[in-house]
Amino acid sequence: MADAWRLALGTLTALPVRPPGRVDRRTTRAAMLLAPLAALPLGVLVAAVLAVGVALALPPLASGLLGVGALAAGSRALHWDGLSDTVDGLTASYDAARSLEVMRSGTSGPAGVLATVVVAGLQAVSFAALVDAPLVAGALVCLSRCALWIVCCTRVPGARPDGLGASYVGTVPLPVAVVGGVLLSVTGGLAVLLLVRRVTRRFGGVTGDVMGAAIEVALAVSLLTWVALLG
Template sequence: MPDSWRLALGTLTVLRVPPPRAVTPVVAGRAMLLAPLAVLPLGLLVTVVGQLGARLALPPLAVALVAVGALAAGSRALHWDGLSDVADGLTASYDPARSLEVMRSGASGPAGVVATVVVLGVQVACLAPLLTSTRGALVAGLLVCASRAALAGCCLRGVPGARRDGLGAAYVGTVRLLPAMGLWSVAALALLLAAGWPGLVALALAAGVVAALLRRVVRRLGGVTGDVLGAAVELSLAAMLLGVLTGGPVG
């Protein structure tokens, strides 16, 4: 378990931790299941930024932008890079090999830029009203953590990998269905207690978005990559933020 914690913290946050002694499929799978707990510091960061902004009476939109920027910095913008690469890859060609090559290049094309702007805009627009209250800021931090449950869904056994190398290759197919269902159940309970029924709407919407993304990349690319994992996180967070506001402002 210590190796899984180190892998999760070292991969998903900027926290400096000793590297795991070995990255086996068991270690990698547990790291994905631990992802929501590993990013607790990032969730707390978003909550603190929101509270500081409210105390200083700063414009909510500006506070939300700072919160999203701080969250990106705290994760090395790894997931944003994945979102951009996936958007470019899926629009570059119908040939899987060509699409994967575009994703590997790391350069952001028009589709990647648009996808990043749209998803970032949704996150900021939804965070702005949440961060104006203490309860809303706490819910926002919880959603940051819960959105990382998308990683376990992408790494389920039976979901193929698109390539044998790359950051995501070590995680593909390492998570069993039952633990993943347990993780999502815990997330559902936490969101229900924190936000009421809109919390469950948020989780259901995120699950649908992740499932749609997986279906698309498996059909177009042949499976998931590390970039797909990152895209799933950012899309999941945007979906959760939208879903939690379906019942009106939180707070």
């Protein structure tokens, strides 16, 4: 479990932790299961940013944008890179090999940049609407990592045998993936399922980039849902 904690924190946050002593399928499975808890420092960070924004009488949208920025810094913007690469891959070509090559290049095309701006904007606006409920915003940050349970479900194939996400693919049991969908709420879970279905058809499976994209999409949709419910 110590190795799983180190792997989860080292992968999903910018916290300085020792590298795990062993990384095998058992360790990566446990790390994925721990993902929502590993994101707790990020949830606390976002909640604190929103609370401080209220205390300083900042405009809500400014607090929301700062929340998005703090969250990106706390995760080394790794998930945003995944979102950009995934969208670029989906719009690059109908040939799976070509799309995967575009994703591997690491450069951001216009589609990826636009997707990042839109999703980040939705998150910022939603955080702004939740400045008086910072604990809700922080909790949703943690729950958004349940998207990994869906993407890494044993029923979901990998698009390639290498890459950052290859060792995580297919490690989460189906019942846990179902629980993840429930915890994300119907809309957030549905958005991740649609993303997984789309990339599986286009790429033949999921990649590490898709995992990052799923987290950001899940957070945006879940935030919008709760803003509507609380509004």
